Amino acid sequence: MFESLEQRQANRRRKIKRVLIIGTAVFSAIALFEFTASPLQALFLSDYARKLTYKTGDGPSDSIRFPKAGPYDLRLGYARLPEFSRRLLKRDFEISQQARISNAMKQLDGYGLFLPYREKSVAGLTLLDSRGQTLFSAPYPRYSYSRFIDIPRTVAYTLLFIENRELLDPNHPRRNPAVEWDRLAQAILEKGMQIVDPKRNVPGGSTLATQIEKYRHSPDGLTLTAGDKLTQMASASVRAYLEGADTRVTRRRIVQDYLNTVPLAAAPGYGEVHGIGDGLAAWFGLDFEAVNKLLWNPRPTPETARAYKHVLALLIAQRKPSYYLLAGRHQLNDLANVHLKLLADAGIIPAALRDLALRERIVFADHKARPAPNGDTFVDNKATNAIRVELARMLGISRLYDLDRLDLTVDTSLHLPTQRAVTEFFKQLRDPARVAELGLYGQYLFSPGNDLSRVIYSFTLYEQTPAGGQLRVQADNLNQPFDINQGAKLDMGSSAKLRTLITYLQIVADLHAQYAWMQDEQLAKIETAREDALSQWAIAYLRQTDNRSLTAMLEAAMGRMYSADPKEGFFTGGGLHHFNNFNNEDNRKVMDLWEATRNSVNLPFIRLMRDIVRHLIYRQPGAAAQVLADADHPERKTYLEKFADREGQLYLGRFYKKYKGLAPEQVMAQLINHLAANPRRLAAVYRYIHPQQDLAAFGAFMKSRLANAGAYDDKTLARLYQDYGPEKYSLTDRGYIAQIHPLELWLAGYLIANPKAHWDDLVRNGRAQRIEVYQWLFKAAGKDAQDSRIQSLMEIEAFQEIHRRWRSLGYPFASMVPSYASAIGSSADRPAALAELIGVIRNDGVRLPVAAINRLDFAAGTPYHTTFARRPPQGERVIPVAVAQVVRKALINVVQEGTARRLSKSFQLPEGGQLALGGKTGTGDNRFEVYAPDGSVLESRVVNRVATFAFFLGDRFYGVITAYVPGEAAGQFRFTSGLPAQLLKLLEPSLQPLVLAGGPQPEAAKLPPPAEKAPVTQPVLPAPAAPAVPSAQPTPALPEPAKPAKPAAPAAKPEAKAEPRPEKPEPPKTPEPAWPNPWRGEGYFF
Template identity: 45%
Template sequence: MLLFAALLCIGIVGLAWFEARTSWLQARLLPDYARSLSFDLEEGPSDRIRFPVQGPFDQRLGYVNLPAMLDRLQTNGFYIDRQVRFSSPLMTFVDAGFYPPYPEKNQAGLSVRDVDQQLMFDFGYPRRVFEGFEDIPPLMVESLLFIEDRRLLSDDRPQMNPTVNWGRFLKAAVFKAGEAMNLNTPSMGGSTLATQIEKFRHSDDGVTGSITEKLRQMVSSSVRVYRHGEDTMPARRQLVLDYLNTVPLAAAPGYGEVNGIGDGLRVWFAADPAEVNRLLALKSPEEDELRLQGLALRQVLALMIAHRRPSYYLLQNRTELGEMADAHLRLLRRRDRISPALAEAGLEQALEFRNFREQPAVIPGDTNKGVNMVRNRLSKLLDVSLYQLDRMDLKVTTTLDRSLQEQITAHLRSLRDPAVAEANGLVGESLLRPGQAASLRYSFTLFERSDLGNQVRVQTDNTDIPFDINEGSKLELGSTAKLRVLASYLEIIAELYERYAPLPRAAQPADTDPLTRWVVGQLIVQPEMTLEQMLAAAMDRRYSASAAESFFTGGGKHTFSNFRREDNSRNPTVREALNESINLPFVRMLRDVISHLTQQQWQDLRTLMGNDNDPRRAQVLARFADREGTQFLSRFWGKYVNKGDDERVSAFLSGLQLTPVRAAVIYRYLNPSADLDSFNQFMAEKLVQVPEATALARLYGRYDPQLFNLQDLGYLANVHPLELWLVGYLLQNDKATFSEVLTASANQRQEVYRWLSRTRASNARDSRIRTMLDVEAFAELHRRWRRLGFPFDYLVPSLATALGSSGDRPAALAELMSTIMNDGARISPRRINRLVFAADTPYETHLSPALAMADQVMHPDVARVMKLALADVVNKGTGRRLLGTFKRADGSDLNMGGKTGTGDNRLVSTAGGQRITGRALSRTATLVFYLGDNHFGTLTAFVVGDEAGQYRFTSALPSQVLKGMAPIIEPYIQRAAAIEVSIPEAAFPAGLWDEEMYLDETPELAEPVLE
């Protein structure tokens, strides 16, 4: 029996030794099993897929976060149209905790292609990799194997499983057992290249945290190397390639994570990887090249050693790393792996690291504004940084047209050349002066309507900064604001028509706001008037252009001027005022709009204020106050939710014209415990002219928030008191929910509207009422503008908003133009056509955006009238220089329209009510346009800084620039027109007015400028 047992043990040990030497059994069993661990890409979302939950490699490539990102994308209008399905064996394998075997990518990252699949951006990471095993210098392979696994590429064992080096593994196990018994045994790892790769790619934090994790690495790697059959030599070569390409080498300042020998050489030693590879491939180098070859080998050895503790060696203990590299050079010489001459050359070289202060290793940013637009949008959609986005395994197809984008970008940049600018007609009256072209910046967008929605074809500018002017700026674009005022005006006319046209004439009010009186008057005169006729009459309604009147707005009296003094005596129609961009008619038009919105809010109070003796009056007023206060808090909430304290204060102050009193009131309320020094610092930062110390001290004491009620504080600050309260509350309760805000504001909502209970009002009280009603009316106007795509969280509560003081963005104006072209249906612009995550992996997922849903935000008849009015601007107004510029394929004029605007933004100081200085901050000129039935966009010219005061260009400049771009844009539009476009009827109501009815030969007029 003992003999049998002994023989059995010898047999088992012999078989184990045989298997360890030859991997015969594994080579018979694992290939078929590995091939069963398959996956297939199929239509629709998958119910048989597992995503990784850990591992640096899987996190960097985005695989770990894919479930959360897919949820966000589906919430934001994308749907999964293709996704991988796991085979049943693969599902079982992964559910058991192992890593799926597939050809993992040594290099992956964000790639962006245009609508025709032309590559626009490709961030392959790591940046420098070996394409194949044959590209690796043999000396580098020899050095790696000498350090890590000297028999890995031995060809005497073709079926060998490289996952476990049994001798090394058993020795490491014995040493580990001795350590557990407190014996003085050396420390040694049992990892091979195969398990190291599994570890730094897929293990939690890239480390082996347990025996279970080590077994997971060994099993996963063993299955992986037998995917292609019994002969493992190709897999073993692939291990060398994978290791050299992806080994983690710590994070470098300004660069981020460094992976792979190529990037390690470039980042840590400022070496050229291609030159290092050339040097290491030399077999008989000359003396000078031998010295360089020795340095290259020393650098490569240092990186291979540094992998054991990357941050320790590369950031903290570089001297020790150099000593270890020297020791390996001596070992390589001693074992005849390198020549004595090469070893000596390497030992003579100093291991010099990159000086990141003097020689930063920053990856150059992409300045293609269309690509950056896509990257920024994806960053927000996926809730990742641009750094993370660029390193994800993601392929994006955009709506951009690369060729058109590049041509327009090149043209805009060429306009900085004075000779080119003059050849394009940009020098002259209302344009540029000689020598001014170099400082001008231009921004351009072009959209195309299609059966998939409004697609961005071009988004670019001629700057080299990554900032996106179209979507990231806030510019005063001058008279383009008149387009928004006109939209509000016509929408109200349409609302009033639909309200009163069905009513008997006796039921229509006679004493109300000007717009209501006008509509009712028109219906009395022409009872059968249609809405189209009413809107046409509204466009022919006259507004005085007189600049003599003072307007109560923004908490005080203001005056406005026209660009041309000769317009002051005119009484133009709305149509004429739009064509010639006359300021004062639009100021008065906005006053009528605000008056109407105020009346709409006020009319609920008329019956309540009518009988002072009604005992129910107080209760009804309290309910009214609670309802109104809740509505305004809801509006303000959207402005401040999900912001930090500094962001909330900045959002609150933005758009406010701060005086010393207003600034003092706001700061003391928001910071009740702040001392005088903090108060003085705030005033110095926010005011153009800072009062003297004694005056500041008086302001600090006089506007103690405890001395005033909330309503008075709002009046003094010229803000809605509930907005002031909300900001103060959120600064003290930054995690509060809206429900908590409503509960906490119960008393404040009543306090703000307590004035309603008074039966008489003094002149001062009247002033307060008017100011607050003005603010509330502008809040309602802001709500209407937001529906039309206005991009900001607030409007300046002043009639100057009609002339652009609330700012705008070119992209938002393009969206408004889209709504007008779509008969009042707002459709979000489409910038991305397809997303492919993790292509050719077990996690591959394809997404497409759903067809854009139309939101009818403007009455269709209003949109048609506005489109015709914009055609007038080109046919006989401020955009007339564009008339006849663009042609159809048959040579006829392409129908087009647009609105121009000029903004002259200055920092104004006053003394005694008189303007004494006006330092220029910037000057802008914008054209928002449509070309034909399916293309629209914006073109903005601007200059910033003190030199802006030297420029006198108007919106004639962007019109002339667009005219010069016709040879580039016109062929594209003609080609697009040749392709039949099917617009969904649900998204775009059919029917457009005939635009030819308004054409005439009126000379082009100058563009007003708001200063």
């Protein structure tokens, strides 16, 4: 019997339907199983993950990719590595190692997914010393679970109940932890319903793995689009199978990572908070270890319940941490109570724990009451803080807070044992009993009544290596962030003589290069200015000597004789000054520069600086002399205009401080308030300030200011209005009439017309007025006044050249005081800069870079791994070899027979002999003094006291040690540079393991031999009188053989800062300014 067509079609449809049903059932079963157990995902993704590899190779990588803008990537510095690289490559660093990623990982990056690797939950800045020992470590987060098994079960299960209940399901070892399909489906459904009901609350569908991807790598840690969500899920899925198809270990790590890194807003005084451990400390003031210990306790107690509730609060608050942990704290407590009931109902916590926890309230820490750092926090970390500051500057990071969170390990040059030993030694010096035990009470040291807590000590030690100067120790006892060694500007007295001496010897070397090749006949024809003693001496020496080598000439130059007589007055810095020696016994001596350096005598160096300045002024024969001699010389006007402009700016600066920030009407009131009710003065001022105002406005002003306004009728006011019109008088004459400095009058008018004007505007637009005020100076009848001012400017120009030379030797400041007093410290210095100069001398005049940071290792163990190392240094010659060697001999003299001779037997070598030790001492007793017209002191106030010793030790080490007392408390101290010298001697046991670690070093060099018998000038003696303009240097007589250096006195005699004693001044031709005037040597810096 045959089936009809209809029956056959019906049967076929039934078969297809059965196949579809079975197929759908099978597919659904497979899909359900896949969604639950993920075997296919595990198979595919684990195989794919094996291709996602990276390795570190030497040199820069051409196959590296960096993340964009995720909070984690920014915080750890991964996203900023291209920027860091650009900065470091400009600062003598090179990429020594960098990661190479596989082609599959490059492809994944091209898809827009986050690079998969085993991410760090804890990272931060680590500084290592020269031996690899940890100097500083800032792990972030501070508190974390290092292993999954350390997490209390109640904490882990509570997290899973709230966020990801199926994550640790042991029945499916290959499960993809990135997706919980049921929660995801519910979230999608709820999101669709939200379109109809915008107020509907949509629960999150993210797993812990996806949340980690979001808050670590998505921009701002947010999911803004469906594409963001897919990127997070895909990245989490790939990352889950990096270690194979079995994800059970990975899933446990996800729980651990989440608890360690979940964002919990930013706590006041703490900063960003990540992780439960830091959250407990930052928000509740709870100890992480104590909380965990309580939560491991199986028996519920009130303490356990309190600890659990605070952990629960953080797990709830992570959804909206900025709200729940700040403004929404009451709601957080209510939510915690709701969750306690749910958790107990689900069997996560016992009912007893629930009941106890419901009785507790969440208590937040009082952030205003956080304890301040205790003890010597800054003292102990001074070197590491200095390195962190330098590191932040190198990387362009504005806050140490951000620097400390970088995934970065830095190799530094510090030697930790010595650093600690020096720091502990300085701490001991607060104790009077310990100071007495160390023998630090005595002449030139401490007195029994001194407040030892006032003294700040600083010590820096470098080692010269093939990699340049390596900072080994940087310590001080100032318990503040400020770094005395690198940040202070200190008048360190006679240490400035070292810079002066080097400048002098450099000039001698220049003269040697200029003249040594010439024949005697050629030398005889050279004309030099009679004021240029150095050129005259150089030519005379070269004509007489048989040995024209540079070394011989330099040693002969050290043999030139100078008087130490303090009676002569010196016109410098625009005024007449007198200087003193520390030891009055030196006042009657004439000595060579060997002895003056060895015993640190002031007056020879004042006269030496005068010779240097005059040489720089007159080194071009005739140029300066012609300007001074010829009243019609075209350069005179240029110099006088320059003087008028400079002097005028000083007055203008004083007046600007008076009127700065005032409104126009306030400027006018300030200008005329001190004027008497004099109609002529008021009219002169008003008509200058308001030249366009009509007679009615003028009359109203005059009547408001005049004491008897009714006595002035309209005719009188009209006459005053006409007589004092703007075209009637010059600025100078109007100022005379008003009894107001003309520049003050001009400045007030300018500020009233231009209320938004700044200082630069005044300087730029007021030059003509400044020169106009000094027209009296341009008159031929005032040639003597012109000469004195021209010479002052020539002196400033000479000091600009000296400053340029000092800067090439590492002088740290952008200006110096244009005065001979700079030779004995008035231009200040910085301990670190002095140490650098000693390093140049120790290295035969070649400056190598000084460094404390040698290697930066970013993102180790990641596909972003990049290591920067310093390039081999390129030395720069800044001093001729012969100059460095002669200076080095002079510095050894200072230790063996001079002001630092208490160190002469120090640093003995084990096999006998001693390390070569040389240096320069300096003492600054800095005071603010006010003088009467007759030169007597009206007021003397101590500003600070500084004593320093810059030294080299053997052929590798050099540094500086400083004692400093700021403020008026310095008045009770009388220590000199003998104190730092003695401190260095006491530090010998702490330093020896380091300085002798490299093996034997050369023994101390012998004293330099007497200078060869070569022509020298007559001693530079004091002038019989001190004229207002410096007298010319006499032409040198026939040279004599230089005398050998005399032995020093038995006890070290430190130097003292010169104290200017101005003579009675003549009445000034222009009003005297009320603030320091540079032309009188009162602190002007160009």
